[in-house]
Amino acid sequence: MKKVILEFFTKVSITLSLLLTISCNEIPQKNITNDKTPNVIIIYLDDLGYGDVGFNGGKIHTPHIDKLAQGGLVFDNGYASSATCTPSRYALLTGIYPWRKKEAKILEGTAPLLIDTSQTTLPKILKKAGYVTGIIGKWHLGLGKGNIDWNSHISPGPNEVGFDYSYIMAATQDRVPTVYITNGTVNNLDPEDKIEVSYRKNFEGEPTALDHPEMVKMKWHHGHNNSIVNGIPRIGYMKGGTQAKWVDTTMSKKFLKQAQQFVSQDKNKPFFLYYALQQPHVPRTPNPKFAGKSGMGARGDVIMEADWTIGQLMKTLEQNSLLDNTLIIFSSDNGPVLNDGYYDEAVEKLGNHNPWGPFSGGKYSLLQAGTHVPFITYWKGQIEPGTSDALVSQIDLVASLANLVNIKIPKTDSENLIDTFLGKKSDGRKELIIEATSRTAFRKGEWMMIPPYPGPKVLKQQNIETGNSEEYQLYNLRTDKKEQKNLAQSNKAKLDEMIKAFKAIRGTDKN
Structure with a gap:
């Protein structure tokens, strides 16, 4: 009887040791979820x-x-x-x-x-x-x-x-x-x-870059000619x-x-x-x-x-x-x-x-x-x-x-x-609306659609292309990252698909 019991515990011990070995060998994985909140x-x-x-x-x-x-x-x-x-x-x-x-x-x-x-x-x-x-x-x-x-x-x-x-x-x-x-x-x-702070008018006696240019250490190019702080003219007035x-x-x-x-x-x-x-x-x-x-x-x-x-x-x-x-x-x-x-x-x-x-x-x-x-x-x-x-x-x-x-x-x-x-x-999201100064455009998959917008094609002071055009623009970003080749006319089916998907999110009365 003692011999049977001894053999039983020996087998159990071997089995547990084997399972432990297998378990330990499986632990070192690269991306284990961290139990602690990061x-x-x-x-x-x-x-x-x-x-x-x-x-x-x-x-x-x-x-x-x-x-x-x-x-x-x-x-x-x-x-x-x-x-x-x-x-x-x-x-x-x-x-x-x-x-x-x-x-x-x-x-x-x-x-x-x-x-x-x-x-x-x-x-x-x-x-x-x-x-x-x-x-x-x-x-x-x-x-x-x-x-x-x-x-x-x-x-x-x-x-x-x-x-x-x-x-x-x-x-x-x-x-x-x-x-x-x-x-x-x-x-x-x-x-x-x-x-005191104002974006409408200056406070009496407070210098600005326009009337006291001698106080300016950083010269303004455009739009930054109001109150001077640390020799730098800012947007707005402060006293x-x-x-x-x-x-x-x-x-x-x-x-x-x-x-x-x-x-x-x-x-x-x-x-x-x-x-x-x-x-x-x-x-x-x-x-x-x-x-x-x-x-x-x-x-x-x-x-x-x-x-x-x-x-x-x-x-x-x-x-x-x-x-x-x-x-x-x-x-x-x-x-x-x-x-x-x-x-x-x-x-x-x-x-x-x-x-x-x-x-x-x-x-x-x-x-x-x-x-x-x-x-x-x-x-x-x-x-x-x-x-x-x-x-x-x-x-x-x-x-x-x-x-x-x-x-x-x-x-x-x-x-x-x-x-x-x-x-x-x-995998990521399928589509995304982006925005710039209240104008919006639409990316879906590898395609980008920009609706027509009035306004300058280039911001002259910043020398930046705005994306404005009188016509719809359609670009394949996989082959045309710089958005140079407008495919709106040559691929009207894709353009219509993009406009429909865009309006489903943005609304039919908005660009």
């Missing part, structure tokens, strides 16, 4: 073109961005929703096409909050999933309800649409007010030196707030320091950081450490500086052992522009660098370079490095990240492409 960082540059980065053939030195690309998934068909900043940021945070909201245009610094506080937003979704949420950098989605008092608490703003922490500029670096705002309060404000005004050349470092502190805080909760860099938007004011380093003028210099700040943030993540559990999404709000209001040698020193890559157009344009932007997803150990030709848009991040954290949301224009963003699937 941190999420969106690194969002301002006016960075598809061809401005090294991994897309750019001549500016961007080693840290390129390292993200080498270790992550590069989307060759990644899009911003719009060819200008405010609409793209609206779409990114709400998952809604900006053309659905008529106010979603380039906003003045005094504009009211564009996002309704009752709307579902990306930070609200992640906050509901237990995340600490933060926005650091450029906001440009409006503040308050109109008639802002900059000398008291400003509300509603980022905090009221889902961000636990906000450290922002209200609009853009070339617009007033030129101050940092933390959780709705202007930093370093002297109560005896109250801030007071002397101690609160930012120093342009240290802005990138200020935002970086805030980002580093945010990701280094309490590790018991996952975090979502929307890190919205102000570069390479005008005025381009590189820190002295980077001034002249690119050989391509201030625009090249600030792209190098932005790359350095991204490298510093990555270093902080690594030092805090966060890289293995952080999903990083890198992109830009719209395509490139060289001369956007100041003389800064961006045109003269461009050399053989091609900010728009293989495309035509740029910022403000319906042509590809307006919205076809750099796009990377990176998650160390989870996303297999490589490239994807899937059609994806920043508008899809809302539904995709909601799925990642198992939060149900109302239906929007956002599509759940989380498996595509993580490299588990190769």
Whole structure:
């Protein structure tokens, strides 16, 4: 009897050992789902073109961005929703096409909050999933309800649409007010030196670039001739707030320091950081450490500086052992522009660098370079490095990240492409509407259709093709990335198909 029992346990032991061996041999797979909820960082540059980065053939030195690309998934068909900043940021945070909201245009610094506080937003979704949420950098989605008092608490703003922490500029670096705002309060404000802001008329006795050109250190080219701050003429008028005004050349470092502190805080909760860099938007004011380093003028210099700040943030993540559990999404709000209001040698020193890559157009344009932007997803150990030709848009991040954290949301224009963003699937969305200064166009598969629009074919001051034409335009992007050969007449069947699909989304009475 003892012998039978002994033989039985011997067989069981051998069987268990064999199963354990097989199990252990099966464990080391490349892409095992991380059980812990990942941190999420969106690194969002301002006016960075598809061809401005090294991994897309750019001549500016961007080693840290390129390292993200080498270790992550590069989307060759990644899009911003719009060819200008405010609409793209609206779409990114709400998952809604900006053309659905008529106010979603380039906003003045005094504009009211564009996002309704009752709307579902990306930070609200992640906050509901237990995340600490933060926005650091450029906001440009409006503040308050109109008639802002900059000398008291400003509300509603980022905090009221889902961000636990906000450290922002209200609009853009070339617009007033030129101050940092933390959780709705202007930093370093002297109560005896109250801030006043207007986009309609100047304040009595306040110098502008037109009446005091001797005060200007950065010469304006077009549209930037109002209040002068730090020798730089801006859009809009501002009075007071002397101690609160930012120093342009240290802005990138200020935002970086805030980002580093945010990701280094309490590790018991996952975090979502929307890190919205102000570069390479005008005025381009590189820190002295980077001034002249690119050989391509201030625009090249600030792209190098932005790359350095991204490298510093990555270093902080690594030092805090966060890289293995952080999903990083890198992109830009719209395509490139060289001369956007100041003389800064961006045109003269461009050399053989091609900010728009293989495309035509740029910022403000319906042509590809307006919205076809750099796009990377990176998650160390989870996303297999490589490239994807899937059609994806920043508008899809809302539904995709909601799925990642198992939060149900109302239906929007956002599509759940989380498996595509993580490299588990190769297919993207089938169709996409893009927007530029309230005009819209339609991509479906490899085809792009642009309806007829009045207006100039080229923006003379910026030297950018707009995509405007008196006739419908139809391009096959697989064979004609520059959109040079209009097939609207020769392929009317495809044109009719595109128009029908476009109107099904956009509406029959709108272009």
